[in-house]
Amino acid sequence: MIDTIVKNGVAAQIRDQQGPARYLISAENISLAFKTKQGLHPVLNDVTLRIKKGEFVSIIGHSGCGKSTLLNIFAGLLKPTVGGVILEDKEVDSPGPERAVVFQNHSLLPWLTVYENVRLAVDKVFGRKKSKAERDDWTRYNLKRVHMDQALGKYPMELSGGMKQRVGIARALAMEPKALLMDEPFGALDALTRAQLQDVLLEIHAALGNTVIMITHDVDEAVLLSDRIMMMTHGPGATIGEALAIDLPRPRNRIDLLDDPAYQHYRSKGLRFLHQLQRRNGPE
Amino acid sequence: MKNNLSFAMDDGVSLEQREATKEKGASKPLVCPTKLNLNAVKPGYLKSIGTRAARMFGRTFCVCLTFAAAIGVWSAIQSRFAPDLPTPAQTWTRAVEIFSEPFYDDGPNDKGIGWQLLYSLGRVAAGFSLAVAVGIPIGLIVGTSRLIRQSLDPLIQVLRPVSPLAWLPIALLVFKSVNASAIFVIFITSIWPVILNTASGVAAISKDYLNVAAVLRFERLEMARKILLPATLPHILTGMRLSLGIAWMVIVAAEMLTGGIGIGFYIWDEWNNLNVASIIVAMGLIGGVGILLETVMNRIQRRFQYHD
Ligand SMILES: Nc1ncnc2c1ncn2[C@@H]1O[C@H](COP(=O)(O)OP(=O)(O)OP(=O)(O)O)[C@@H](O)[C@H]1O
Numbered sequence: 001m002i003d004t005i006v007k008n009g010v011a012a013q014i015r016d017q018q019g020p021a022r023y024l025i026s027a028e029n030i031s032l033a034f035k036t037k038q039g040l041h042p043v044l045n046d047v048t049l050r051i052k053k054g055e056f057v058s059i060i061g062h063s064g065c066g067k068s069t070l071l072n073i074f075a076g077l078l079k080p081t082v083g084g085v086i087l088e089d090k091e092v093d094s095p096g097p098e099r100a101v102v103f104q105n106h107s108l109l110p111w112l113t114v115y116e117n118v119r120l121a122v123d124k125v126f127g128r129k130k131s132k133a134e135r136d137d138w139t140r141y142n143l144k145r146v147h148m149d150q151a152l153g154k155y156p157m158e159l160s161g162g163m164k165q166r167v168g169i170a171r172a173l174a175m176e177p178k179a180l181l182m183d184e185p186f187g188a189l190d191a192l193t194r195a196q197l198q199d200v201l202l203e204i205h206a207a208l209g210n211t212v213i214m215i216t217h218d219v220d221e222a223v224l225l226s227d228r229i230m231m232m233t234h235g236p237g238a239t240i241g242e243a244l245a246i247d248l249p250r251p252r253n254r255i256d257l258l259d260d261p262a263y264q265h266y267r268s269k270g271l272r273f274l275h276q277l278q279r280r281n282g283p284e
Numbered sequence: 285m286k287n288n289l290s291f292a293m294d295d296g297v298s299l300e301q302r303e304a305t306k307e308k309g310a311s312k313p314l315v316c317p318t319k320l321n322l323n324a325v326k327p328g329y330l331k332s333i334g335t336r337a338a339r340m341f342g343r344t345f346c347v348c349l350t351f352a353a354a355i356g357v358w359s360a361i362q363s364r365f366a367p368d369l370p371t372p373a374q375t376w377t378r379a380v381e382i383f384s385e386p387f388y389d390d391g392p393n394d395k396g397i398g399w400q401l402l403y404s405l406g407r408v409a410a411g412f413s414l415a416v417a418v419g420i421p422i423g424l425i426v427g428t429s430r431l432i433r434q435s436l437d438p439l440i441q442v443l444r445p446v447s448p449l450a451w452l453p454i455a456l457l458v459f460k461s462v463n464a465s466a467i468f469v470i471f472i473t474s475i476w477p478v479i480l481n482t483a484s485g486v487a488a489i490s491k492d493y494l495n496v497a498a499v500l501r502f503e504r505l506e507m508a509r510k511i512l513l514p515a516t517l518p519h520i521l522t523g524m525r526l527s528l529g530i531a532w533m534v535i536v537a538a539e540m541l542t543g544g545i546g547i548g549f550y551i552w553d554e555w556n557n558l559n560v561a562s563i564i565v566a567m568g569l570i571g572g573v574g575i576l577l578e579t580v581m582n583r584i585q586r587r588f589q590y591h592d
């Protein structure tokens with residue numbers, strides 16, 4: 001089943017038998033089928049994914065295999081047909097700011113400025129706990145984290161794709177989520193911008209130790225950022241095919257990693273997995 | 285429902301405005317210098333200014349030509365078929381008379397055209413505000429709930445095409461006041477575009493914004509105030525613009541029947557005095573004010589337009 005490729009047993013610990021209590025968030029035995037005109041269309045089949053506090057987990061898989069569906073189930077935006085999501089020992093079945101989402105298409109509100117987009121979330125989450133001045137500070141602080149403190153008054157349409165995605169990340173971080181869910185956050189960006197944002201994310205993860213679930217198409221990105229990569233099989237009825245624990249020391253640096261044989265090893269593992277899938281099932 | 289909504293959405297952008305946007309697109313290549321040579325920038329730039337001025341002049345000239353032609357046709361009809369009509373020259377003289385003293389006040393039945401206009405605008409403002417205040421919440425609810433939409437849609441479709449004048453007797457019966465009746469007629473005929481456009485705006489709202497609201501756990505009112513309203517504002521303003529246009533058309537008819545004071549009554553009164561020149565002057569004024577209202581609404585709409 002879950003075949004891990006590590007030497008020192010980090011992944012083995014992750015899937016040990018002590019039950020879900022040791023995990024911050026987990027999807028337990030998720031199956032989901034969409035009702036379509038042609039009848040039920042099974043997308044996910046018995047997916048179990050458990051994530052520890054502070055862990056950075058990437059999900060890779062071919063287009064249409066159900067990655068977004070799985071992430072939306074974690075977020076509570078979709079309800080599974082079977083199974084459920086457990087956050088700190090409690091089942092959750094609706095969305096909430098403790099599972100902040102960074103959407104693929106940024107999803108900023110176009111009628112609000114950069115500052116207001118983040119402030120909206122800050123006001124909602126900390127409206128009672130923080131004073132007005134504190135909320136203002138917190139908003140600015142989070143925009144500074146993603147290096148967007150120079151563009152507070154700009155509207156989303158005035159920003160490049162990368163800048164929008166930064167604001168989206170700032171908005172999610174500002175909610176101080178227990179788990180940060182990201183659906184191909186850099187999918188629509190060019191390689192250079194992508195690299196910049198990956199560095200921002202590394203920086204933030206190093207500083208805050210967030211628990212992150214990230215979907216990506218990009219094996220390099222997954223290896224660079226993650227503690228563990230989950231590789232999904234082809235749909236319909238996709239499940240998690242293989243888990244790859246990335247045992248690279250942090251802090252990580254993309255340039256140093258280039259010459260690291262371990263990095264090369266993980267990278268080729270990931271690529272080979274995707275390639276095998278393609279051969280076995282053929283392109284869609 | 286979809287069809288009707290899209291019909292309501294047809295936002296009546298005038299031919300002239302469409303052309304203006306087209307021209308903007310067309311003028312772009314002219315502004316850009318074609319060569320990288322810096323010296324080429326200047327003459328190209330000057331040329332573009334020259335072309336723009338020439339185009340402005342050409343357009344003004346064409347507009348003048350249109351009006352001249354219309355006056356020509358009027359003149360011809362007057363002299364050949366309808367000798368009772370005032371000539372353009374007579375009308376002009378009358379217009380100068382009217383506008384030289386727009387705010388005279390000789391008792392309740394004899395006021396200047398300025399007063400008449402202000403009274404009409406007041407009624408339009410009242411009826412229109414009411415239509416907006418009632419129409420937006422109804423539109424938001426209709427757009428949000430499929431059940432309510434399905435229940436209300438037939439009623440809306442039945443009431444929407446009813447002529448404003450058909451409402452007047454009922455309004456008079458209920459309100460027993462001429463002024464309130466006129467305002468009610470404005471309200472009831474101009475509320476539909478507000479409702480339909482607001483509802484279609486809500487229906488067209490992006491799933492992304494709803495997801496954001498869901499993650500933030502917005503409650504109903506917060507949702508309406510922070511997501512629904514701003515997201516649908518451009519649609520709402522389109523509805524308001526259409527609605528104001530209708531209101532301004534309806535007021536004349538309503539006032540003709542209710543009498544008292546107002547631009548519609550003024551026309552009726554001048555007809556009774558056989559002052560047809562005054563009527564034509566009033567028509568010009570109504571058209572002018574109509575353009576003004578439209579321009580103001582257009583400005584507001586552009587201000588709140590967002591792109592994404
Ligand atoms: N609302 C829906 N109704 C019916 N089918 C759906 C719905 N949403 C997704 N699907 C189907 O479920 C499958 C998985 O979709 P999903 O968006 O999760 O894929 P994905 O792995 O995120 O793909 P991509 O990498 O292209 O984003 C697809 O075959 C898609 O057609």
Ligand SMILES: [Mg+2]
Binds near residue numbers: 067068069183
């Ligand atoms: Mg997806």
